[in-house]
Amino acid sequence: MTKTLQVFKSRGLYKNLICNGRSHHFRVSELFQPLSVIPRNAKLKNLEDTSLSQKLLVNCGIINSRSNGMFALLPLGQRVIDKLTAIIDEEMRHIGAQKLLLPLLTSGHLWKKTGRWESTGEELMTTSDRHKNEHVLSPTHEEAITSLMSDIYPLSYRQLPLHLYQITSKFRDESRPRFGLLRCKEFLMKDLYTFDCSEAAASVTYNKIGSAYDRIFQRIGIPYLKVAGDSGNIGGSLSHEYHYQAAIGEDTLLLCNGCDFSTNATLVSSSDDAFCTRCGGQLNKTLAIEVGHTFLLGTKYSAPLKACYQNDKGKPELLHMGCYGLGVSRIMAAAVEVLSQGKCIRWPWILAPFKICIITPKKGSKEAGALSWVDHLAHVVNSIPGFQNDVIIDDRDSFTIGQRVMEAKKTGYPLVIVVGKGACASIPLFELIDTENGDSQMLSQTLLVNFLKQKLLEFKFNV
Amino acid sequence: MTKTLQVFKSRGLYKNLICNGRSHHFRVSELFQPLSVIPRNAKLKNLEDTSLSQKLLVNCGIINSRSNGMFALLPLGQRVIDKLTAIIDEEMRHIGAQKLLLPLLTSGHLWKKTGRWESTGEELMTTSDRHKNEHVLSPTHEEAITSLMSDIYPLSYRQLPLHLYQITSKFRDESRPRFGLLRCKEFLMKDLYTFDCSEAAASVTYNKIGSAYDRIFQRIGIPYLKVAGDSGNIGGSLSHEYHYQAAIGEDTLLLCNGCDFSTNATLVSSSDDAFCTRCGGQLNKTLAIEVGHTFLLGTKYSAPLKACYQNDKGKPELLHMGCYGLGVSRIMAAAVEVLSQGKCIRWPWILAPFKICIITPKKGSKEAGALSWVDHLAHVVNSIPGFQNDVIIDDRDSFTIGQRVMEAKKTGYPLVIVVGKGACASIPLFELIDTENGDSQMLSQTLLVNFLKQKLLEFKFNV
Structure with missing residues (x-):
């Protein structure tokens, strides 16, 4: 039984790990979301009965075809x-x-x-x-x-x-x-x-x-x-x-x-x-x-x-x-x-895999200094009841902001927050994009939080 | 499209239903927990390789054998x-x-x-x-x-x-x-x-x-x-x-x-x-x-x-x-x-299907007037973080308190609160039974809540 006691001695370490781990944010760079890249010269089988949802879900790495009529749910689908x-x-x-x-x-x-x-x-x-x-x-x-x-x-x-x-x-x-x-x-x-x-x-x-x-x-x-x-x-x-x-x-x-x-x-x-x-x-x-x-x-x-x-x-x-x-x-x-059109998925608000995607400044750009805002904003948004565990950071800073906004729209995140040039101003402003209607506005942190809380209220009122 | 609009008109009703439903407590009378009653004259196959866990889990209605080597998880097991x-x-x-x-x-x-x-x-x-x-x-x-x-x-x-x-x-x-x-x-x-x-x-x-x-x-x-x-x-x-x-x-x-x-x-x-x-x-x-x-x-x-x-x-x-x-x-x-002995299941604290079972007074008994304490206590205990959704009321008031305490022990609820005679006293007291060690004590509501909070702290400290 000495053996089993040894195992339990590590509990102190365990407590530290648990405490340190709770501030973890989801990051697109770590997400398993294999986008389906269709080769340029690929001959598409026109006779195959695919649907808009099948194309979008497969192309965006939400589901993946494993064999005829069988699909894996990838992490976003899960x-x-x-x-x-x-x-x-x-x-x-x-x-x-x-x-x-x-x-x-x-x-x-x-x-x-x-x-x-x-x-x-x-x-x-x-x-x-x-x-x-x-x-x-x-x-x-x-x-x-x-x-x-x-x-x-x-x-x-x-x-x-x-x-x-x-x-x-x-x-x-x-x-x-x-x-x-x-x-x-x-x-x-x-x-x-x-x-x-x-x-x-x-x-x-x-x-x-x-x-x-x-x-x-x-x-x-x-x-x-x-x-x-x-x-x-x-x-x-x-x-x-x-x-x-x-x-x-x-x-x-x-x-x-x-x-x-x-x-x-x-x-x-x-x-x-x-x-x-x-x-x-x-x-x-x-x-x-x-x-x-x-x-x-x-x-x-x-x-x-x-x-x-x-x-x-x-x-x-x-x-x-x-x-x-x-x-x-x-x-x-x-x-x-039912909800999607063209190349962009649209989710029901309540089912979106993440409700908000925060996009970091591009590496080496003038606004790269605004990076420190990202974790802070993620933490603030994550603290609003209704957005808990529903924030993902697109930290792939070798891509332009535009490329990442486009990808967030394709994946169907309802709201996108861009930490860009505006965040470097004396009163930092953040771009908030509503992907459902395309609206975009520059907001201070306070107004951003107010907007998000208002959004939740509207949603509760409507459903 | 008029049809689809009609459907949405019922939302007002829905909101009422949602709000009213949240105070629902789990009750043993409603629980699907078919106890296995072994007929008196049953010839047990001595050669069958059953284990203590199989016997206890089947007899207490936690799992159920569907065919050779296949089991259903019943609600408590789920x-x-x-x-x-x-x-x-x-x-x-x-x-x-x-x-x-x-x-x-x-x-x-x-x-x-x-x-x-x-x-x-x-x-x-x-x-x-x-x-x-x-x-x-x-x-x-x-x-x-x-x-x-x-x-x-x-x-x-x-x-x-x-x-x-x-x-x-x-x-x-x-x-x-x-x-x-x-x-x-x-x-x-x-x-x-x-x-x-x-x-x-x-x-x-x-x-x-x-x-x-x-x-x-x-x-x-x-x-x-x-x-x-x-x-x-x-x-x-x-x-x-x-x-x-x-x-x-x-x-x-x-x-x-x-x-x-x-x-x-x-x-x-x-x-x-x-x-x-x-x-x-x-x-x-x-x-x-x-x-x-x-x-x-x-x-x-x-x-x-x-x-x-x-x-x-x-x-x-x-x-x-x-x-x-x-x-x-x-x-x-x-x-x-590993944990159980005899006829009573013992669960690891963190896996117990409910942490607390509250037992109501027997119908027609002297202490039946204490019934009004039950929902109140359930609400109080359910409000302690760490006990949320973890309280079940054994409201089968045609059974004696003793019978129900025994069944709670068999099912392995770690703590049992009995609302009995003591609850009718000028300073109402409730019996708290720790089924792990058999300890029993009479506690006022304040001391009961303190005890439960202390129990959670000890648990956190130990694991």
Whole structure:
């Protein structure tokens, strides 16, 4: 045991390291953001189905294609996903949903019991272990969670409703992956499952989760459409889809201009897709990207897998279920698809990988003396609640300021602060660029801080 | 577009909901923690290799067995993993390591190039997509990340060293899974990969990451052993293992009682395992659970996958690599294995799913009037930095206080506050139970808060 004591003697050193390390700022020079440089003579495959979001995210080093339909999230992409995850976790906690983690592999026999082993078709990825047991690389976890509920019986009626969710990788063997993260083979999904004691109680829960999903999309801030959905292979009696309008979208939606009727076109026969059957108003078609889907499942899974709760008389009754998916990596790509134009990414404010990029003076330039302002400003901005850990310094001082401003715009940092000539004046001024509208203004440190605080207030007011 | 505007009109409502929701406390009555009740007449399979940690974690509803060697993390388990992840992320940020996410599936041809498709043997899980492309369900990601580095060439020498990591599910087709999360088929791993321009630079990086890993284990607080490691199938020139001492451990370590020599016994021939070859001291054998492993890889992966950086003359040179694993779900189980005794889980303070459990008065009892203290106390404790989001109320008032104290001890909440008879006195007193040592004392609210703050200080001082 002397050995283990030795290890603990180093604690003093540890405390110093911890304390010294907390002032660390992110720097572009250290960031792993491999920009995709397309060789001059490269022959581009015109037939490849890429999308604006795929091009921008790959070219800016946010994601990287690893093989057909599979992508790595690079550090900036990981930051966006972390922010989206934090929003989801917060809204889920708010409604009392609990996070868990199911194995990615689900026993094949469960999928056979529900009939989806056959009905899912070639999109289902499977594997066998050395003992010839079959497993599904789960595209969704209805079977897995329902079998869990079945195994833990008796679950009392007093414990219902239950809302359980996870955020994990999912698999779908697309015959033709395309548009980057919008249709790929491995993707991040947030899937929530609810359990109730009756159809009526399940309906109440269904609406409650729907409201929570509305809040998540409202916080992301991109206008979205919520329409009657196609239950497809998941099944159930009621379903809603969440969509972002986009020309590249693979779904056609019908929106009535007379009432609030809206639906996925697959639910309407082609003879009925011109006028609203409810109010007679005109139905407008629009293309859209599905980013979320909710299903009221009833007992479709609890019946074959015998998932029951114990009612107030101690008797088993089938659980009434709902399932609710959010395409986490798809939301990231769809947001970029909807907001961006040309060569510059635009992020929803709340998801931008960093909210502010501070650009240092060019090396050897007249304003190089202003360099000492950079760490100070970064510290000041970083101390404003709402900008914490959201500042990155572009310290690559062999590049011109113009080159770096352009790159910050491409990466989609909403605000850029340039520490340049103005910072050398008797009253130091800093250039603040709002990349969303291109506005630029010279501000003193005080006015800069005021502007940033105001920006946060506006944002809170708007969302 | 009228449709999308409608959606945004509900924002006012949203703001109210958000504000009202923030005072929510966690309650045991709502917690999804299915306790495993073993039927009286159950015949236990004596031959099954379970461990103390497996029994305790399953019985207390922290994890749940889904199929042979595969476990779900239930909400309390997920909370422990989230806390461990936060520590890892913090220490990684501290050394400038960047988080990313690689696909869980890695192209089989990369594993063939490095020779590991064959050498890994039956533990390697694989699948084929509909186009007959082979994929590995990655047990580790050396091939994946090295091929990424290869694809993004040119990476400048100026950008080195690079430290990239992820925390994801990994797969290993164990012939005989056992001991729960200690040897299972799907598990959570934190894997870090480093890239340097030379062997010397890679050695410096190797030591730096080793220090960061030391800090992570020091913060968890369980004495650990760091020994010369067996490189096995991963390969490389230098390797260290991190272990927790435990009778159930599957590794044998040799520790010299004369100098700081320590090694995995597999590295020493059986004729040399009694005396230290360095100082002649006696070698003591101990059994241990491996919880981390670091490897200095050299160019073992960068050579076959042609992963280069561009040197200062613009020429390509092979990257020098290191890889560093932490068994995230295994650390959780091993901690329970080492710390617990009998029927009660004991967590490291920093990983406990909740630090404090407040127990309400029994319904219909004399002290039921003290109920109004509960939310107040929860709010007060929750406001102490260091206890935020770390309080759970056991509000199941049909159970006696004694039953609930016992269950809180079993689940391993370090501190229990009982709102009972004393709370009805003219100067209300609350019982504080330290479940680690069994100490119990009656404290006024002021003394209770002081005690908790003192506890945090002691903890900071110790780690």
